[in-house]
Amino acid sequence: QVQLVQSGAEVKKPGSSVKVSCKASGGTFNTFTITWVRQAPGQGLGWMGRIIPALGIANYAQKFQGRVTFTADISTSTAYMELNSLRSEDTAVYYCARADDMEVWGQGTTVTVFS
Amino acid sequence: QSVLTQPPSVSAAPGQKVTISCSGSSSNIGNNYVSWYQQLPGTAPKLLIYENNKRPSGIPDRFSGSRSGTSATLGITGLQTGDEADYYCGTWDSSLSALYVFGTGTKVTVL
Numbered sequence: 001q002v003q004l005v006q007s008g009a010e011v012k013k014p015g016s017s018v019k020v021s022c023k024a025s026g027g028t029f030n031t032f033t034i035t036w037v038r039q040a041p042g043q044g045l046g047w048m049g050r051i052i053p054a055l056g057i058a059n060y061a062q063k064f065q066g067r068v069t070f071t072a073d074i075s076t077s078t079a080y081m082e083l084n085s086l087r088s089e090d091t092a093v094y095y096c097a098r099a100d101d102m103e104v105w106g107q108g109t110t111v112t113v114f115s
Numbered sequence: 116q117s118v119l120t121q122p123p124s125v126s127a128a129p130g131q132k133v134t135i136s137c138s139g140s141s142s143n144i145g146n147n148y149v150s151w152y153q154q155l156p157g158t159a160p161k162l163l164i165y166e167n168n169k170r171p172s173g174i175p176d177r178f179s180g181s182r183s184g185t186s187a188t189l190g191i192t193g194l195q196t197g198d199e200a201d202y203y204c205g206t207w208d209s210s211l212s213a214l215y216v217f218g219t220g221t222k223v224t225v226l
Contacts, residue, residue: 035215045152
């Protein structure tokens, strides 16, 4: 059974960067995409983009273009999401999910940005 | 600002049926499969329906999905208290802003 386990909560200052990890177990990591979704407090879901681990190719939502980078390490079955130039509006829970259908989700990582 | 519109809330008594609509356009629902996700309070979302009307293993047949034109619908029959959650539709979109879009979300309340 596939599981995605994400890194722990982060507290960051405005202007800094955060890198969230998402480790897969119980399945074949490089045969599916990894999708990243974020949810601000009390808000709905927002698609950030996805990465194809086997190819290292990523697609980003226009909203995050230039500020976010997805990477993947096949040797450790781990995907990463790095968001730069953090601002208070980036305070949210960040989720990774397996495949374009998002059939399996990580538990979420809370990122808090405040000065 | 989501391009997929859902009612903010729906409610019904235990055992009853609810339906949740998801309205889009030809750039998204009209030409792509729709998925539905359930988010129980304080937890990560879970895939309920994919490819308009298919249920992943373990999802009871009380949950059903359909698509017609540029709209999709999620149905929940035999409503249970454990179904109280937020529900989101999602699909691919050919616009430049995002490849995939979620609906605005619907809160289901069991009376």
